[in-house]
Amino acid sequence: MKGITQVYTGNGKGKTTASLGLALRAAGHGLRVCMVQFLKRNPKCGEHLFAERTKAFEIFQFGAPPIPDGKIYVPIKRKSAQARESARRAFAFLEEIIRKGEYNLIILDEVNLALDYGFVKIDEVVELIENKPENLELVLTGRRAPKEIIEVADLITEMVEIKHPYKDGLGARRGIEY
């Protein structure tokens, strides 16, 4: 199968969630799938519990402090050398698993945000996409995808928030938002 590069970006819901749906569907067909999470650290998310139990796909997290209570990823105002270093390790790990060729589908969760933070270089990711094995599908998620990534990727979807209840005071809910 010819693999392409997909991007899910924008300020709306459903970016990571859509990539999880892709993981599930690909796993259903017996493809080997993993998700590499930039900036995130929360092993109690539903997707982790699910992946652990079913072994349908793997999730590798590379978040680092400071992540405030109740948040699952490094906020823009609290960038740290440690968070940057974790993102660097995530990228190196990614290069390694691509080289080894163990997966048919690799999700780079929140990589767009890591690019926006300046933790990962745009050129590096562009090169990764351009030189990926032909049968590998890449999925990049996160708001603020840089224009260089938009140019080089094949399928781009923007999630646009039309209406959001949390602004009315409903907090993030276990089992739904994480």
Add this chain to the structure above:
Amino acid sequence: MKGITQVYTGNGKGKTTASLGLALRAAGHGLRVCMVQFLKRNPKCGEHLFAERTKAFEIFQFGAPPIPDGKIYVPIKRKSAQARESARRAFAFLEEIIRKGEYNLIILDEVNLALDYGFVKIDEVVELIENKPENLELVLTGRRAPKEIIEVADLITEMVEIKHPYKDGLGARRGIEY
């Protein structure tokens, strides 16, 4: 947990896929999940193979002919009495499972399209949303969500197609698109 009504609409990728991600995440936390598919009939989709194997959630399909080869749902130009009848049965089934209270999360896949086709009445779905049990989460997918649904739902995300390679001749791929 307080359940809300989410809608994923728009012409972009990731509507059904995001709802599958929600299913996976909720199942990870031990919630009971099902997807009721309007207009669709393709038991060989990755999500069906996955649901069958893992028993993590259930999928009920209510598509009917004519569905052309290579398509997974009833196209707008080939509406039939049989397809309409299947959509009616899907809605009746939905009312029944909501009444029984067996699920925490129910996905109404492609219901927006069924509304657009006139197979299901907007008033009926609005009423379903307004009278749903408080602890039930509803997720509606499909392009062309009617404005009455947008008004009554809590969380609306529009998937916008920014770039799409199939227009360049790449067909739908097993394990990725279905």
